[in-house]
Amino acid sequence: MVILAIETSCDETSIAVLADGKVLSNVISSQIAEHTKFGGVVPELASRLHLKNLSYVxxxxxxxxxIAITDINYIAYTxxxxxxxxxxxxxxxxxxLSTYLEIPLLPLNHLSGHIYGAAIDQQFEFPLLALLVSGGHTQLILMTRHLKFEILGSTLDDAVGECYDKVARMLGLSYPGGPVIDQLAQTGNPDRYQLPLPLNDKSYNFSFSGLKSAAANLLTKIRNRGEELAINDFCATFQKVCVDTLMQKLTMAIKEYQPKMVVLAGGVSxxxxxxxxxxxxxSLGVKAVVPKLEYCTDNGAMIGRLGYQEILNNNNK
Incomplete structure (x- = not known):
């Protein structure tokens, strides 16, 4: 079974080929260099670049x-x-391609694809908890079997990746802000500054708009006092709060649902x-799975792996 998978949901044009769930190729053409000029993704530009790059990819x-294109059995896409x-x-x-080759078409969900990116090199064990973290989404999901997704909680406002980008802009850092803050945080002191833990309650929902506002207020106070900003320490403080928030909610869910496995998914993974x-x-007695870096950001392989699971499930009905 050979699947060709297409991913064009945002600013990466990616096509992968999988045979029986194994990745044969996973080509990604990133548009980051073009969008960096504008400080974020420009939708119209993204569409034009997908159109320009897709045939080459x-x-x-x-x-x-x-393989030859005639060897393809299914076309999957986001x-x-x-x-x-x-x-x-x-x-x-x-x-x-589906019409030309006269083969089935699989329209798939991008977020489910991120979760199944972790299944490329790892067999899922159920029940499973997935923490999905990206520029547009932050969700905590329970899976009791393949392709059964129950959202336990999600962000009420900004996603964690979005918060990273907005705080990076406040600091005058380049886009995308997440990787830049992450790198600076590695050599910073997370106890130098104080930021609140957002939505510190017993729910499984997330909120990062308050953290963004708190970061803006702290920066204003530092500058008004004429202090020099220790940017690495600030990034380390901000990142620690983000990570602690995610881990706190996930740890609560682990204790309640007792999963065999937890999976990290999405670009922020x-x-x-x-x-x-x-x-x-x-240390809590659960198997923790993080995908390879090449399967963290948007990519065709994760869509192909999701498509493969869809086919297996349909064949077993």
Missing amino acids: LSQALHNAK ATPGLIGALHIGKVAAET ANQSLRKAFLGLE
Whole structure:
């Protein structure tokens, strides 16, 4: 079973080829350099760049996989959520290939794909808790079997990745802000400054808008006092609060639902401090799985792995 998977939900054009769930190729063309000029993703530009790059990415994916396009059995693509124009480019490409090759089409969910990115190199064990962290989403999800997703909690406002980008902009750092803050935080003192733990309650929901406001207020006070900002320490403080918030909610869920496995997913799962804290959850007697870095950000392989699971489930009905 050979699947060609297309991912165009935001600012990466990616196509992967999988055979029986194994990744043969996973080509990603990033648009970050173009969007950095504007301090964030410009939807219209993203759509145009997908249109420009998609044929080259497709050619490279087939070349790397060492197969002909006629060897493909299924076409999978990201149908939702994402930027409408960007999603449309991937949809049209997928439908065209499906019609030309006369093979089935699999429209898939981008967020579910992120979770299944962790299943590329690891067999899922249920019940499973997934912490999905990205620029647009922060969710805590319970899975009792394949493809059954129960959202226990989600962000009430800003996603954690969005908060990172906004705080980075306050600090005058480049876009995307998450990786920059993460790098600076590695050599900073997280106890130098004080920031509150947002939505510190017994729910499984998240809120990061208050943390963003608190960071802005703290920066204003530092500057008004004429103090020099220790930017590495500030980044370390901010990052510690973000990681502690995520781990606090996840730890509560582990104690309540007693999962066999916890999975970290989404673009923010590339964060060094978060990955370290997440792996530390194994002290609670649960298996902790973090995806390879190449499967953290948006990529075709995660969509292909999700598509493979969809096919397996349908065949077993």
